[in-house]
Amino acid sequence: xxxxxxxxxxxxxxxxxxxxxxxxxxxxxxxxxxxxxxxxxxxxxxxxxxxxxxxxxxxxxxxxxxxxxxxxxxxxxxxxxxxxxxxxxxxxxxxxxxxxxxxxxxxxxxxxxxxxxxxxxxxxxxxxxxxxxxxxxxxxxxxxxxxxxxxxxxxxxxxxxxxxxx
Amino acid sequence: xxxxxxxxxxxxxxxxxxxxxxxxxxxxxxxxxxxxxxxxxxxxxxxxxxxxxxxxxxxxxxxxxxxxxxxxxxxxxxxxxxxxxxxxxxxxxxxxxxxxxxxxxxxxxxxxxxxxxxxxxxxxxxxxxxxxxxxxxxxxxxxxxxxxxxxxxxxxxxxxxxxxxxxxxxxxxxxxxxxxxxxxxxxxxxxxxxxxxxxxxxxxxxxxxxxxxxxxxxxxxxxxxxxxxxxxxxxxxxxxxxxxxxxxxxxxxxxxxxxxxxxxxxxxxxxxxxxxxxxxxxxxxxxxxxxxxxxxxxxxxxxxxxxxxxxxxxxxxxxxxxxxxxxxxxxxxxxxxxxxxxxxxxxxxxxxxxxxxxxxxxxxxxxxxxxxxxxxxxxxxxxxxxxxxxxxxxxxxxxxxxxxxxxxxxxxxxxxxxxxxxxxxxxxxxxxxxxxxxxxxxxxxxxxxxxxxxxxxxxxxxxxxxxxxxxxxxxxxxxxxxxxxxxxxxxxxxxxxxxxxxxxxxxxxxxxxxxxxxxxxxx
Numbered sequence: 001x002x003x004x005x006x007x008x009x010x011x012x013x014x015x016x017x018x019x020x021x022x023x024x025x026x027x028x029x030x031x032x033x034x035x036x037x038x039x040x041x042x043x044x045x046x047x048x049x050x051x052x053x054x055x056x057x058x059x060x061x062x063x064x065x066x067x068x069x070x071x072x073x074x075x076x077x078x079x080x081x082x083x084x085x086x087x088x089x090x091x092x093x094x095x096x097x098x099x100x101x102x103x104x105x106x107x108x109x110x111x112x113x114x115x116x117x118x119x120x121x122x123x124x125x126x127x128x129x130x131x132x133x134x135x136x137x138x139x140x141x142x143x144x145x146x147x148x149x150x151x152x153x154x155x156x157x158x159x160x161x162x163x164x165x166x
Numbered sequence: 167x168x169x170x171x172x173x174x175x176x177x178x179x180x181x182x183x184x185x186x187x188x189x190x191x192x193x194x195x196x197x198x199x200x201x202x203x204x205x206x207x208x209x210x211x212x213x214x215x216x217x218x219x220x221x222x223x224x225x226x227x228x229x230x231x232x233x234x235x236x237x238x239x240x241x242x243x244x245x246x247x248x249x250x251x252x253x254x255x256x257x258x259x260x261x262x263x264x265x266x267x268x269x270x271x272x273x274x275x276x277x278x279x280x281x282x283x284x285x286x287x288x289x290x291x292x293x294x295x296x297x298x299x300x301x302x303x304x305x306x307x308x309x310x311x312x313x314x315x316x317x318x319x320x321x322x323x324x325x326x327x328x329x330x331x332x333x334x335x336x337x338x339x340x341x342x343x344x345x346x347x348x349x350x351x352x353x354x355x356x357x358x359x360x361x362x363x364x365x366x367x368x369x370x371x372x373x374x375x376x377x378x379x380x381x382x383x384x385x386x387x388x389x390x391x392x393x394x395x396x397x398x399x400x401x402x403x404x405x406x407x408x409x410x411x412x413x414x415x416x417x418x419x420x421x422x423x424x425x426x427x428x429x430x431x432x433x434x435x436x437x438x439x440x441x442x443x444x445x446x447x448x449x450x451x452x453x454x455x456x457x458x459x460x461x462x463x464x465x466x467x468x469x470x471x472x473x474x475x476x477x478x479x480x481x482x483x484x485x486x487x488x489x490x491x492x493x494x495x496x497x498x499x500x501x502x503x504x505x506x507x508x509x510x511x512x513x514x515x516x517x518x519x520x521x522x523x524x525x526x527x528x529x530x531x532x533x534x535x536x537x538x539x540x541x542x543x544x545x546x547x548x549x550x551x552x553x554x555x556x557x558x559x560x561x562x563x564x565x566x567x568x569x570x571x572x573x574x575x576x577x578x579x580x581x582x583x584x585x586x587x588x589x590x591x592x593x594x595x596x597x598x599x600x601x602x603x604x605x606x607x608x609x610x611x612x613x614x615x616x617x618x619x620x621x622x623x624x625x626x627x628x629x630x631x632x633x634x635x636x637x638x639x640x641x642x643x644x645x646x647x648x649x650x651x652x653x654x655x656x657x658x659x660x661x662x663x664x665x666x667x668x669x670x671x672x673x674x675x676x677x678x679x680x681x682x683x684x685x686x687x688x689x
Contacts (some may be wrong), residue, residue: 004448004511006291014455032409050368052685054391054472059341060435061461078339093208094290094314095365095688099336114298130291130302131313131369149389152471 015068041073042164045083045107049100049139050090050132054150055117059087061153069157071091080106085163086141091119091126092133104140112143114163116156167440169239170203176239177325180410182418183403184562184625185237189243197230197243198253204232204239210537211237211259213651214266215635216273218299219244222619222641226250226275228589230637231623236558240623240636243277256280259360261537261656264363264687268511272298272371286364286688288313296649297372319362324350329357335675336365340674343684347673350576354669359662366688374637374648379405379479379616382645386635387474389650390686395421395428396628397650398477400635403624404648405479408639411544411614415524415606417481418564423494423601424482426594429629430501431460431472433594436681440584441512443675456501463497481611491602498595509588522581526664526676535599536598540631541590542657542680545575545583552627568597574622583679606670616643630654630683652686 011080046059062069063076070076077083080103092100104113118124123134136142146159167187174196175188176187203260204210213232214335219227223631226245233237243252249513254277255262266277267285274296276282287293291312295302303359324331329352337343344365350358374382386401387394399421406413413421434457441449461471467490468476476484485493512518533546550556553565560566573589575582621638631653638647657680664676 005517007452007507007511008247011452011455024527035188048343048366050342050366051343052388052391053343053683054394054474055390056341056343057392057435061454061458063450064458065451066455066458067314076341077446090366091368093366093368093688095288096336097314098288098316099344103337125388126368126373129369129372130297130370131367149474150206150472151424152465 005098012118014065015071016066016109033095039107041075042085042160043077043081043083044085044087044160045077045103046089047100047103048089049120049136050093050126051119053089055089055120058150058153058156059089060118062156064159066157067153067157074160080104081108083107083111085114085160086140087114087116087160088136089117089120091123091128092136092139094131094133097133097139100139112163113140114144114146114159115142116146116151118147121147124149169234170200172200172203174241175239179407179623181403181407181622182412182563183407183623185560186407186623186625186665187237187239188621189239191241194243194253195229195349197241198255200241201232201255201258204234205258207234208534209234209360210539211255211523211656212537212539212632213649213655214262214269215256215636215649215651216269216298217274217638218273219272221300221493226273226327228252228269228275231636231651232583232633233632235540235556236502238625238634239622246251250275252279253277256636258273258280259537260535260659264659265655273297274299283320286367289317297369300377304429313549320358321322321362322358324358326352330353333374334395345684349670349673354675356665356668356670356673358660359665359673361658361662363658363684364688366685368689370689371647371649374531374645379518379645379646382648383478384475386648386650389689390652390683391472391474391682391689392432393428393628393630393633393652393686394472394474395424395477396626396633397635398475399425400624400626400633401637401648401650402477402479403626403633404622404637405624407622407624408618408620408637409614409622411480411612413481413612414609415563416608417610419601419605420482420484420610421477422485422564423598423605424468424476425628426598426601426635427460428473430591430594430598431457431464432629432676432681433591434460434505435509436678437512437584439678439681440522440580440675441518443678444518446515446518449508449518456504459646460497462500463493467493478611480614481609484612485610486602487595491605495599495603496551496593502595503593504592505588511585519581519650521675525580525668525672526679528577528660528664530576531662533578536660537655538631539656540627540658541586541629542631542653542660544574545586547574549574552632554627560617570597578593580675580679596624602653628653630681631657650686650689652683654682654684654687657682659686
């Protein structure tokens with residue numbers, strides 16, 4: 001236990017300031033706004049609807065100590081019933097179309113849908129075909145898109161904050 | 167030449183990729199006999215797929231790749247257009263089951279075996295419509311009009327007092343890919359697990375048909391994002407073999423450097439997640455910190471955090487100057503002691519070890535039976551690594567000159583897979599340093615010209631295991647067929663065995679210890 005605690009102490013706090021270019025005051029205002037809208041926190045249900053798992057790697061990174069998105073009151077939850085926002089990746093495959101619709105219907109109103117990654121925004125390299133519905137907006141209504149292949153954690157954070165602000 | 171005194175004649179594939187021999191079986195019986203001979207010689211099934219050759223040869227073709235001691239044997243078998251049926255190989259190599267069913271869903275060639283349930287086809291297209299046949303058109307948007315019907319799947323039922331089912335997925339609780347797991351349990355104990363995949367099927371193989379080399383390279387890097395470098399190299403190797411092109415030595419060094427960096431990044435992430443799944447959030451935080459540092463250097467030196475599109479047919483699309491190589495070496499020296507310190511903390515953490523030890527066991531016999539490769543096989547004690555020398559096998563450059571020491575552990579449990587990952591990080595850091603210090607000077611890229619009708623197979627030892635790409639060109643020099651094969655095809659069925667007699671809450675931990683690709687097998 002003691003070596004473990006030592007390690008924690010030695011590592012210190014790595015969390016970086018929220019993404020530029022907004023000045024710090026703007027971020028504070030944004031945080032206040034989020035709290036005003038959502039009470040204490042924002043909860044996100046991530047749905048991989050056809051991604052190559054590249055986007056998932058970057059969404060995972062949001063929880064690392066550098067980005068520390070949970071420390072800002074933004075939490076990934078296990079059920080769409082607990083979520084304020086669906087964060088959807090991938091071109092929506094035909095085989096996931098139904099599951100995505102169910103997840104959407106299970107998410108309580110008012111809800112936000114953010115499409116993350118080039119595939120979710122436009123269909124990406126996979127497009128529309130016998131197996132793919134293409135962009136997320138073809139299946140459920142999208143409030144905001146975050147392009148990138150995959151989008152960096154910073155781009156994801158900016159997108160999530162921007163969606164909440166709408 | 168011939169293998170095991172079987173009558174199939176093989177020709178070696180030219181080039182600097184891993185050793186491959188091409189051969190053609192004259193009949194289904196000949197293929198079945200050869201498969202049996204491979205099984206008897208402790209070989210394995212590496213991949214299986216089908217192609218529509220009716221325009222060129224008047225029929226279909228079955229492709230089976232075997233892993234032998236000395237390399238890979240790629241056997242093809244021509245099937246008549248009116249009755250494309252071949253002998254069931256799943257009775258010899260169980261790993262063939264899902265591949266055979268996928269080959270039917272995609273091309274409409276069938277095994278004569280008992281399990282004819284669909285695999286990749288759910289309800290999005292009709293049962294008598296085969297996406298990879300040439301008479302189903304190629305352009306984007308084809309098949310959009312089919313109704314997407316709900317589909318049922320014939321899971322094996324477990325009966326008896328107190329036995330019940332827990333369905334999980336396709337959407338899982340965490341930030342992970344979709345797939346369905348059907349647990350049959352009594353109390354907390356798992357009696358049976360059956361997987362149903364295909365949810366991520368997005369028509370990748372169809373998109374390859376008619377594409378040029380560059381478009382194929384972009385696509386292949388997005389089959390499984392966490393293995394983008396391994397796929398890009400396997401594809402490049404296949405193109406180069408088909409075109410008889412040899413990439414410059416500097417490019418080979420840089421490719422290996424990137425694939426090793428990819429290995430380290432994934433092992434770091436998974437070791438952290440393993441700690442987290444056993445309630446040691448400290449582990450996740452620490453390893454994710456190290457992984458982030460690692461990815462940030464990727465972004466700085468390669469222009470992309472996962473080095474997507476950096477490996478291209480003919481060589482590499484990036485180059486590292488002396489300063490960049492210094493940064494790479496420096497980072498290896500900085501990371502090694504950090505990982506070592508965390509390993510000690512993991513090893514001495516009683517709660518963690520209690521969860522890891524004897525959980526999710528796979529025996530070496532089972533690993534061989536299921537044709538496992540990579541980290542999953544090595545964690546059962548099977549010494550199989552495409553980067554390392556073994557009896558009769560010479561690894562491809564640049565690994566041949568590096569003397570790779572494969573990591574093994576014969577316990578076969580979660581603890582063994584964690585230990586192998588720790589060992590592999592240490593070895594990869596050494597390899598990266600050696601590659602960076604002794605990187606040959608010179609060009610980084612040539613332009614391979616497609617050879618009409620030629621085919622090639624590329625094999626790369628990715629972080630999960632063996633990544634294969636088999637491809638062929640059409641008469642116009644476009645891609646006629648590309649089949650990317652993920653090691654998860656073989657390892658997913660092993661997970662069904664690993665959870666037996668463990669409890670349901672151990673499943674996330676067991677699953678994470680493998681961290682298999684869904685996208686890589688659903689295609």
